[in-house]
Amino acid sequence: MSYEVELKFPVPDFRAFSQKLSDQAVLISPAQEEIDLYLAHPSRDFAKTDEALRLRRKGDANYVTYKGPKIDATSKTRREIELPLGPGAVSLASWTALLEAVGFRPAAEVRKSRRKATIPWQGREVEASLDEVDGVGTFVEFELQAEQSGVEAARNCIQSLAQSLGLTQGERRSYLELLLEGK
Amino acid sequence: MSYEVELKFPVPDFRAFSQKLSDQAVLISPAQEEIDLYLAHPSRDFAKTDEALRLRRKGDANYVTYKGPKIDATSKTRREIELPLGPGAVSLASWTALLEAVGFRPAAEVRKSRRKATIPWQGREVEASLDEVDGVGTFVEFELQAEQSGVEAARNCIQSLAQSLGLTQGERRSYLELLLEGK
Numbered sequence: 001m002s003y004e005v006e007l008k009f010p011v012p013d014f015r016a017f018s019q020k021l022s023d024q025a026v027l028i029s030p031a032q033e034e035i036d037l038y039l040a041h042p043s044r045d046f047a048k049t050d051e052a053l054r055l056r057r058k059g060d061a062n063y064v065t066y067k068g069p070k071i072d073a074t075s076k077t078r079r080e081i082e083l084p085l086g087p088g089a090v091s092l093a094s095w096t097a098l099l100e101a102v103g104f105r106p107a108a109e110v111r112k113s114r115r116k117a118t119i120p121w122q123g124r125e126v127e128a129s130l131d132e133v134d135g136v137g138t139f140v141e142f143e144l145q146a147e148q149s150g151v152e153a154a155r156n157c158i159q160s161l162a163q164s165l166g167l168t169q170g171e172r173r174s175y176l177e178l179l180l181e182g183k
Numbered sequence: 184m185s186y187e188v189e190l191k192f193p194v195p196d197f198r199a200f201s202q203k204l205s206d207q208a209v210l211i212s213p214a215q216e217e218i219d220l221y222l223a224h225p226s227r228d229f230a231k232t233d234e235a236l237r238l239r240r241k242g243d244a245n246y247v248t249y250k251g252p253k254i255d256a257t258s259k260t261r262r263e264i265e266l267p268l269g270p271g272a273v274s275l276a277s278w279t280a281l282l283e284a285v286g287f288r289p290a291a292e293v294r295k296s297r298r299k300a301t302i303p304w305q306g307r308e309v310e311a312s313l314d315e316v317d318g319v320g321t322f323v324e325f326e327l328q329a330e331q332s333g334v335e336a337a338r339n340c341i342q343s344l345a346q347s348l349g350l351t352q353g354e355r356r357s358y359l360e361l362l363l364e365g366k
Contacts, residue, residue: 041225041285041286042224042225042226042227043225043226043286044225044285044286051284051285053285064281066281066284066285068284079284081277081280081281081284083268083269083274083277083278083281084269085266086266086267091266094264094266095266097264098247098249098264098266101234101249101251101262101264102224102227102234102236102249103224103226103227
């Protein structure tokens with residue numbers, strides 16, 4: 001089983017932060033829009049179980065993602081299963097119809113503009129996502145993949161990178177939670 | 184919304200029946216094994232609601248299929264949503280894991296050897312499946328696709344074809360139902 005070890009930080013001055021990365025010769029991708037449809041389970045309260053089922057549209061590509069409960073108190077580490085769906089709007093509509101037929105319901109939509117970067121740190125390649133999230137704010141997410149035995153080391157690596165960039169106050173809540181709490 | 188209009192008949196003498204079709208210049212494909220994993224819903228009794236959610240492996244290809252309740256008393260007509268999944272055993276295992284994570288449970292497995300044929304009848308092309316189903320028996324399924332307004336006509340067409348082939352006693356129960364009842 002593979003874990004996504006992820007820590008997220010609010011970035012009040014987004015432009016200055018991006019510039020700081022660029023100054024360190026980190027390449028940042030062009031922005032891509034991601035539209036996430038979160039689904040409510042027919043009989044389980046995902047807010048209480050700390051799970052999520054999500055349909056993501058990224059350009060023409062579609063994905064379904066299951067996120068399990070967070071496995072510790074400080075990071076956003078979860079079990080994650082992400083699978084590609086057929087591309088395009090018709091495929092996404094059919095998947096939505098299938099999931100609705102078995103009782104899932106659209107719960108909320110998160111739209112964001114995301115730029116990706118890979119930051120070398122302590123001999124690892126940390127994936128960074130610079131996110132401008134509609135109705136929520138601006139954030140950076142750091143991510144490493146790890147097996148269960150490597151979760152602690154991956155988290156320490158990310159914490160160290162964040163500190164070096166002047167980020168200290170992590171945000172454990174998801175964009176979905178932040179969006180729903182802000183309403 | 185598209186409907187699958189389908190009637191199924193037991194075929195006691197499978198070899199003679201196949202020969203009869205061949206004599207009428209109907210081409211029959213080589214046999215292909217299909218393995219269907221039926222899933223139980225986390226909170227809905229699919230046996231009572233007359234629905235099904237199925238993962239199908241056909242050679243290297245994988246599909247997920249939702250089948251809605253039968254819409255009339257004589258045929259097997261249902262709403263059906265079938266979507267392709269990524270190919271191969273790893274993809275199928277990941278899909279099974281994702282569906283289990285949100286509470287679906289493997290309920291039963293139907294294995295069959297299927298040969299396909301297209302039979303011209305009354306100006307339409309009727310899809311026929313000649314099935315040898317492990318632990319159940321030998322059957323032929325006839326199928327036409329129809330919009331809601333064309334369901335009645337499609338059913339009459341299939342009934343007429345079946346009669347011409349000496350088939351009169353339709354079987355409304357699914358292979359899954361027959362398998363579970365036979366145990």
